Amino acid sequence: MKREAYLVKRRYDLSVCLWPFMIVCVLNLLPSYTLAQTSSLAPQEIRVFDTPNDGGGSLTVQWAPAPGDRPDTRYQVLVGEAIATDPATFTIVAEFPADTKYVKDVKTAWWTRRSDKTWHQAIIKSAKGIELKDDTAYAVAVATVQEDRRAFSPLQVATPAADWFNWNQLNNLIIAVSFGGLVFYAISHAKRNHIFLRRIPGLDAVDEAIGRATELGKPILYLTGAHDLHDPSTIAAAVILGKVAKRAALYETELIVPHREPITMAVCQEITKQAYLEAGKPDLFKEDANFFITSDQFSYTAAVDGIMLRKKPAANFFMGHYFAESLLLTETGASTGAIQIAGTDADHQLPFFVTTCDYTLIGEELYAASAYLSREPVQIGTLRGQDIGKAVVLSVLAVGTVVATIGVVTGAQWPQIFLDLFRDLK
Amino acid sequence: MTMPFELIVGAWVATGLTLLIFTFLYKDNPLFKLAEHLYVGVSVGYIIVKTYDTVIVHLVVKPIIDNGEVALLVPVAIGMLMLTRYVPKAAWMSRYAFAFIVGMGAGLAIPRTISSFILKQIEDTVRPLLSLAGPDGVTFSMNLLNPASNLNALIILFGVGSVLFYFFFSIEHSGAGKAVARTGVIFLMISFGAGFGYTVMARMSLLIGRLTDLIEFSDASYGRPTIWLSVLIIGTLIVLGRRTKPTPPEV
Amino acid sequence: MMSFSERMLKIDRRIIFLVIGLCTLLPLLYPVGLPIKISSEVRGVYDHIESLPEHSVFLLSIDFDPASKPELYPQAIALLRHAFKKKLRVITMTLWVSGTGMADQLVTQVAKEMGKEYGQDYAFLGWSPGGPAVIINMGQDLSSAFPSDYSGRSTKDLPVLEGVRSLKDMTYMVSLGAGKPGVEEWYVFGKDKYKFEMGGGCTGVMAPGLYPLLRSGQINGLIGGLRGAAEYESLIGQKGKAVAGMDAQSATHFAIIVLVIMCNAFYFSLRQQRG
Amino acid sequence: MIFLRRQLPLLITLITGLLFAGQYYVPHPASEQMLTSATKWLQIIGGFALILGVTSLFHQHAVKITRQEAGWGYSLVLYAGMLGTIAAGLWADGKEAVDGAMTAFGWVYNFMMVPLQGTMFAILAFFIASAAYRSFRARSREAAVLLVAAVIVMMGRVPLGEYLIPLSGDVSSWILNVLNSSVRRAILIGVSLGAIALSFKIIFGVERSYLGGGKE
Incomplete structure (x- = not known):
């Protein structure tokens, strides 16, 4: 000893x-x-x-x-x-x-x-x-x-x-269990209480874009991304579509929603119908506002580009997950002079959206926007849980850096006791 | 040296298809659509053949016949369940398959994500802000070009912290928080800029690759398909353009 | 009446397409051959392979398809040449179904050029579906994930795989990835548990996203895009398609930089005109 | 019936999810054996999943052709391409080359699929250039920062840039290694927390959209 x-x-x-x-x-x-x-x-x-x-x-x-x-x-x-x-x-x-x-x-x-x-x-x-x-x-x-x-x-x-157990990975297990618990706690908390969510600036731009389209008497184009409905980004895109559709109904502006996936299309059709109903204009709802093109990446892109060039929508929305087609879409959209608003969690495509669109919901902002709009406790609670998780990570980074620095200066061994808790050990 | 016949035909076909796709740059047109549908068809066919050969022949049938691994029929059954999606009355059975895949995927992901993307990343971000230079000298190294220097460690800490803070949604970005969030945005923009710059390189290389092939196929040994086919395709485009005159003008 | 700046800002994009096309084509036809500086990211992979003793097991996963061929194919060629030159036991495979034919061709071609014998010096395992599942299964038991190689031979009978039962027996592994599954999946489902040393190669689009893994040492080197391939080609002293492409790359980058400067100049002059 | 249709799938997800999350912490050979078999199964099921995606395309275009919808001729081309490739593939036993000699299947792959797929992506080169011209304007401070970073990295990644301004290589490598790394790391941590939260919600049946067919 x-x-x-x-x-x-x-x-x-x-x-x-x-x-x-x-x-x-x-x-x-x-x-x-x-x-x-x-x-x-x-x-x-x-x-x-x-x-x-x-x-x-x-x-x-x-x-x-x-x-x-x-x-x-x-x-x-x-x-x-x-x-x-x-x-x-x-x-x-x-x-x-x-x-x-x-x-x-x-x-x-x-x-x-x-x-x-x-x-x-x-x-x-x-x-x-x-x-x-x-x-x-x-x-x-x-x-x-x-x-x-x-x-x-x-x-x-x-x-x-x-x-039967790898004790070196005990910290991993503890983190997994406590974060999981935290998420479920936050969800159940959100079901009972109101949780503050900050307003996402991009959502103001949505209203503005719809307004512009109405003024010009041109349609609105809305895309839900490449993934199917299993993906949180597509779910978020569908939720935001509800809000856009409601506005479009109020202003009596045409809405065009081309799809890449039949199931997403069916769900979005329902969402749109509901939005027109809520806006009090069910008679304006058109069954074929949502339609399916093809699931192939570039055929879809070419077809949507064609729609942009022919119908010249005044506002283009790109929500959901995108791949290499992002630039082909936004570039064509920009060439028609439309206001473009994007929201994606595809970090490899974000640079293109940020440069070619007028407003971009970056990464998790897309989920936050949909939670903000839908007010669904599961979504809000998850967001809250993740926020707390991030706060913990931030504090670990801050405390860890201070402790590690003290360790170097004093040569003490005890900082390692703290730092080991957040290391990947096997 | 003479070229084998199939290579010459191949060169003509490859060149033709490449040029057909490039016509999209002029505008969306039937030639492009033709090439595009052919592309989808060929790749689907390719995937079907490969899946059949790898999965059915080599992963299932052979082990069962050669080694009697009958247990492999279980995943085959689960896989078959997935195909019930096309039978409306039995579609619910496909849920078992999805439940298995999705559940297993989620389970496998949790501990591995924590270890690779949370613990490892925290571990590398938490670095002492001072280092030992000599036997007892504690220094702060300022060398920007050394990625491991203390100054860079500090910048990374700031970057990670401010961007993480930007993605907080359940608190208002006001006061000091606003300044931190704005720093986060600046960091994000730098990273996106770098991403854009790097991607320019990537996309340009793709073009370079295609053009290298076209240059190779303009060789006389292939019968100069690049040149002949370019002329042919431009001609077709002009004819097509004449025929469908009343289309709205392109911007 | 539009001002000059305004007209320039709304220039038909097909004119830009033409400029870019020419900037790519001309240097390819008339190469200059500018020197290429080696980055530490690429050197990481090179130095590691250089330090490996003969007969070490080197796994190269060719995780891309023809779409990314121009960027990653030269990387794969350079890596294979290096590994063969170092007399490593080279095992190759792919996680991308539509890349199978290309990978087979690539491996066969380089092996032939270096005078290597199939089964003895190298093997191509082919493709197997499932992405992460393949990686984990290989980590558990290689012959379970790939009972036979691409040509249908039993993997257990290949001399090159002697003593290699799972990913744990790999000395070094490089994934050349164009997306998912790629470098990240190889780390999360492979190296994380089976602890082989690992490097990465990727397209330019993916590269900035892999820097966190590079910094934390999760991968010990990163070959990014065509530039990375060109660096690797110069390191092994066999210049190929990537080095040849660098002139075109320089030209197009400068064309774009000039375009950006022009567009900003017009933009600001327009703003000033409008007050 | 409701149990078979709704609860049982959720139960399967719960059990497999917990089992394979827990497996990570158990080094015992029994647990490793389970992982080996299960991942092998997953490989085979993955093959069927591919077929599932492909058959839906098959179906779509069949409908287009039978109804003679607009552009059904293109669907015919698609079918011809697909069936031709399958025929060539089965004829060649799924091999592109046998003992170094190209098969018909390999020919289709090399001279049709490779150029088509490669060119589809190469088109992006033109678009990225025009995107740069159109949208790289210093409209705001953020846009200016993005623009400068992009230009530096573009310079630093090509020999000509490093040749004209030797510093650009170092600066771009610093941007990538330090500034870019920190941002990507923060995004990675955020996204991973999200992915873990989603995985937990899937395992415990809070998130069940993957089961398809709405809420029933």
């Missing part, structure tokens, strides 16, 4: 080349422990155990670092049957320079680490000459090789086994 307490004060991320030197220093500073051992060459305090958190068939051996850990000295790891007693007859499964293979070389979390980071560690797996079977005991020894002398550690017996 005392060793660890001392080491805690050391800096944790010194460059690798400093390590051998550091270890020697550390050990020299701990005379009570090391001096008694230096006379013997053999590795000290060897521990062998089943490799934790794995699928079996492997053992881990750890031993204390020694002052003689120099590149010209080598370590050998030997494995034999449990009943054997002479390590010289064992199979050599690993041999490496004495200043390599430390616990710290393997990424592990503090909550699963069994010995100090400065210890040596080797993992034994089935290799040529020896096969490690689960639930069979094996004897393991470590030898120090200097020139042609070999000094063996005492034998240790251990049994490999398969594990």
Whole structure:
């Protein structure tokens, strides 16, 4: 324990080349422990155990670092049957320079680490000459090789086994469960309470665009994207279509909605009908405002481009997910002089929408806009849950940076206890 | 050296189809539509053949016949259930298949997304803002060109933070929040600009690739299809344009 | 009456198409050969392959289809030439069905050029449906995901795959991706669990989105678009289609930059006219 | 009946979802074996999903032809292309080349599919140029920032740019590596949170649009 307490004060991320030197220093500073051992060459305090958190068939051996850990000295790891007693007859499964293979070389979390980071560690797996079977005991020894002398550690017996949980991934599991819980809590909260959502500026532009179309007496074109209704972006596009359709009905402006997917078309038809009903103009609703073109990317694009050129809509809406066709659509739209409003979560296409459209709902703004309009608790709650998730990430980033900086300045070890919680460890 | 006959025909066909698609640049026209439908047909045919060969022959039939892996009939049954979508009365049975795929996809995604896109990204963003230069010297490295320098770490922290903040929807962007959100927008715009610049490169390379082929096929050994077919297609376009005169003018 | 600036701003876009067409065509016909500077992203992949000992297992996943051929095909050729030159055991495959024929042709062509023998030095596993499912299944058991290779031979009998039971046995893996499934999926469903070292190559559209993974070391290098391919070609000292295309690329980029400057000049002069 | 049509699919989603999310944390060979078999199944089902998408197209155009709707001739072309390719493919055993010699299927692939698909995308080159001309105007501060970043990256990514202004390469690499990285990272984190939330909602049956057919 005392060793660890001392080491805690050391800096944790010194460059690798400093390590051998550091270890020697550390050990020299701990005379009570090391001096008694230096006379013997053999590795000290060897521990062998089943490799934790794995699928079996492997053992881990750890031993204390020694002052003689120099590149010209080598370590050998030997494995034999449990009943054997002479390590010289064992199979050599690993041999490496004495200043390599430390616990710290393997990424592990503090909550699963069994010995100090400065210890040596080797993992034994089935290799040529020896096969490690689960639930069979094996004897393991470590030898120090200097020139042609070999000094063996005492034998240790251990049994490999398969594990049922990988404790290194505990933080991953905790994050998954707590975030999942958070989302459901936020949804149930949203069902009972009013949750504030900020107004999305793009939605004001929607009204303006419809107004312009009415003034000019030209139609409005609305696209719902490339994905089908399973995708949240398409659902959001359908919700926003409801709002656009209602406005169009109020102003008695023609609405054109070409589709790429029959099911989305059917649903959007219903939404449009409902919107005209709500606007009090059911007689103006036209069944063929929503129509299906084709599911093929470029045929669809060419057809929509054709509509833009022939009918010259005054406002084009591109909501949902898009691929390479985005630019073909918005460029043609721009050439007809229409006001263009886009909303997409396709980050690879955002640069094109942002440059060619008058207003773009960027990424999650699309979902937010639809939650804002639909007022559906599931959507609002999810958005709220994600907001809290982002707030947590932001705080972790802030606190983590401060803590890590303190760790560098003071050389303390405790910051790692916090930082490990948010690292990907396996 | 003479060209094999099928290569020469191939060169003519490939050149012709390439040029037909390029006519779209002039305007949407029947020649383009022809090439386009042919494209869809050929690729659908290709996918059907490949799926049949890979899935039915190599992943299902062979293992069952050679190794007796009868359990593989279960996914085949599930796959068949999907096809019930076309039978209105039995369409609900396809739900089992979708339930299995979607459920499994969602399950597989959760832990992996956390590990790859949340933990890993946090881990790399949380960097000490000071570094150890010498044995005891604590410094702040300002080198912009070294992606790992402290200054860049700080900029990244600001960028990630402000953009994340911009995507907060349940609080108003006012006061200090407004300034942070605006910084986020600036960062977003820089990234979109970079994306646009990089994509210009990508799209141009596609064109370069097609033109390289056209140049190759203008060689005499193929019978110069590029040149002859260009003339032919431009001629056709003019004829078509005459015939359908009363269309609205293009912008 | 429209002013000059106004008319210029509303120029028929087909004139721009023509300018771009010429800027691409002319340098292809009359190349200049400007020097290409090597970026650290591309060097990451190159250096790693360079450091691999002979007979290391190198997996190249050709995850694109003919649409992205101009950008990614030269990358694949350069990578394969490098891997063959280093005498690595090369295993290739694709996750994109419509890329299968192209991938087969590509691998066969480079192997023939380098005098490599099928089955002994390299293999092409072909395509299998399911994207992420294929990656996970390969990570669990390669012969389950691909019971046979493209030509129908049992993967268990291929000498090149000796000792390779799953993705865990891959020394290095590069995914050349044009979208999904591609580099990201190979990380999330592959490297994340099976822990092979991994690099990426992608189209220019995808590249900016992969920089976070590059920074965090999730991929150790990134070959971006035709430029990346040109850099790789210069690194291995075998200049091909990508280097040849760089002149055209330079010309079109400058044409566009000039267009942007012009358009802004007209735009501001118009604004000033209108006060 | 309602149980079979509604609850049972939701139950299947719940069980498979939890099972495969949990599998990630369990290194035991039994759990790994389950993952191996299940992903193999998923591969096979994925093949059927492809067929599902393709047959819907088949159906659409068949309707167009039988009703002789506008442009049904093009649908005929589509059918001809498809059936021709299938015939060539089955004849060649689904191989584009046998021992280095191109089959008829390979011919269709190389001289029809490759140029058609490649050119479809190459058209974008022209459009991106005209988009740049039309819309890259410094209308606002945001637009100006975007424009400058785009121009720098365009310069820095080609040899001519680096040759004329040597600094442009470094600056564009800094923009990509640092500024762009940070934004993409923030988007990635946001999107991932969204994806995880959606996955949870799917597993617990809150989100069930994938079942199709509305709310019943």
